[in-house]
Amino acid sequence: MDEQSFNELLDSVHWMGCHMRGEAEAGRMTEIADPDVKAIREATGLSQSRFALMIGVKVKTLQNWEQKRVRPTGPARALLQIVAAEPQVAIRALHGRAA
The missing domain is CATH 1.10.260.40 (lambda repressor-like DNA-binding domains)
Structure with missing residues (x-):
């Protein structure tokens, strides 16, 4: 694994930890409206x-x-x-x- 990929993976793991501790909100959220x-x-x-x-x-x-x-x-x-x-x-x- 190259250094850039490793750093991206490390950042992702860090962000996940922040999210799990409630320190960060989800970056993406998709809401699909109920059909009328x-x-x-x-x-x-x-x-x-x-x-x-x-x-x-x-x-x-x-x-x-x-x-x-x-x-x-x-x-x-x-x-x-x-x-x-x-x-x-x-x-x-x-x-x-x-x-």
């Missing part, structure tokens, strides 16, 4: 029951997401991002026809 499920559904023009059926969740689950009692995660969150980006394309792909 109600707005996404409304953009499709579908009712709660039809939208829930289309994305494969129970109506109660969709209602909980829309009222922000529960956050969608994993594949559901990814699917909602796709629907938000291209509602009509997503509907055709998932339903085989436009709404």
